[in-house]
Amino acid sequence: MIKRLCLYLILTSFLICQPALSTEEHKPLPDGILKLDDGYYYIVQKGDTLWDISARFFNTAWYWPGLWAENDVQITSHNPHWIYPGQKLHLALRETPVPVQKPAPLPVVEKTSPPPPAPEPEPPSYHFASIHRVGFVKPEPAEASGKIISATESREMISASDRIYIQPAPDRTLPIAGRYIVYGKPERIREPGGRWRQYAGYLHHISGIIEITEYRNELTIGNVISAFRPIEEGDMLLPMPQRKASIPMQPHTEGLEGKIIAGYLGQVMFGQGDILYINRGEKDGVRAGQTYHLIEEKEISPTGSRRDRRIDRIPFGAIFILDTREGASAAFVIDSRKDAKIGTLVASPDR
Known part of the structure; x- marks a missing residue:
């Protein structure tokens, strides 16, 4: 119940701050959007991922765990980014009118102790069954x-x-x-x-x-x-180490940079769904539940001269930290527009 309440609060905040869907009848809905009795839905197209859908409709790709949790019935794979064309994803909550109630008589004021503070909602988690x-x-x-x-x-x-x-x-x-x-x-x-x-x-x-x-x-x-x-x-x-399949999401460490150093049983190329290892760990501030970018370093000259070269860093994917040790960590590729490899740069997301 707490997890569902937390999800509704996060989703509602995104819709209020920068709404991606129009609730006004005279405005056309974006392509692929359906309005049903219980809210707005998006029909998955070929090539879609939760990462892309979250960025398109909630103005941030980092909301994908909330989108996944809201659609846990439709998305049954252990990998939440494995969605398929034709699937219907719930995007917005139904607008329920608040019932009008008659004012109740004023109660007799008695001196009572203040109620205990409400427990803080649990942070969203990522479930990794393996x-x-x-x-x-x-x-x-x-x-x-x-x-x-x-x-x-x-x-x-x-x-x-x-x-x-x-x-x-x-x-x-x-x-x-x-x-x-x-x-x-x-x-x-x-x-x-x-x-x-x-x-x-x-x-x-x-x-x-x-x-x-x-x-x-x-x-x-x-x-x-x-x-x-x-x-x-x-x-x-x-x-056997004490590991849990549900990993609470945590904020990343600012300014962190590292590299991919290995894969599962000699694997050297990595795409979405693969497990890999990076050369940064607990001593560097890496914790299970954090997310970092995969970075391509591209050399380019703004003037065309070989002497005038710049290194441009382009994010092309993201990894989710599963387990950390002192100087290295295991991670899972949650999004990738192309393959990473041994030596690929891993860095904190830009603000």
């Missing part, structure tokens, strides 16, 4: 809690629901019902544009989730809860 498969970057390889020896039955490939033998790390006991993420050998990541031996850290790709189920004959046995990719003998374990 949050547990998002990897992380650390300066050095993580210290594993144990490793997988083999499956309890002969298997060419370990997958979900398989039972496995586990070797705990020295002087460690893995508790019954404890859950752990599984990862393979960390990938060493170079710093884009840096010296040949300058590294950004080690990328840990998450393969799945296991749960410790029993101890038997001095053996630790577990069960594979989820497998995001093939799990192999020798893969390592870490305690």
Whole structure:
């Protein structure tokens, strides 16, 4: 209820400050707009994204989470930017007349304590259902809690629901019902544009989730809860981090600049819907829930002379931060008019 109230307040403020839709009968409605009994609707066209629709009708692309939440019934994908031609999106609230009430008799004034302040509405959130498969970057390889020896039955490939033998790390006991993420050998990541031996850290790709189920004959046995990719003998374990699929949106850090340093399992080109990693983290002010721009740097000469060159920075997309560590962060591409790549500049949005 609070989330819906917050959404209505935000949407109403946009419509009052700079209305994009005409409520006057004599003014024609913009192309693609329908006026029904319960408000105004837009019919999705080929090539549309929530990012573009928000910019067109609410004078800011950054309102797309509110537009998504208002249409959670129509938009059923885990990626809110996957909308399809012909879908009907609710844009404005119905204008409901305020009923006229007879004045009530004046009550007897009694001295009472003031009512408690109303709780502040929760900020809008972004729901990322695949949050547990998002990897992380650390300066050095993580210290594993144990490793997988083999499956309890002969298997060419370990997958979900398989039972496995586990070797705990020295002087460690893995508790019954404890859950752990599984990862393979960390990938060493170079710093884009840096010296040949300058590294950004080690990328840990998450393969799945296991749960410790029993101890038997001095053996630790577990069960594979989820497998995001093939799990192999020798893969390592870490305690499962406390992550939530709903990530509250937060304001970005002003003046931040960084670069894309890696992608999922060697991916080097990135478009809408892809996961990537940047070389800025908690120590730089990056937090989960922030949004940053993807920037193209274009060299141009206003006079045509090679000696008179300028660098123009052109935003062509945006990323949403999913998880942060000390010096690096994982992000999701929420909008992109062209592919980004390793080394692409990431920066705070201009005011």
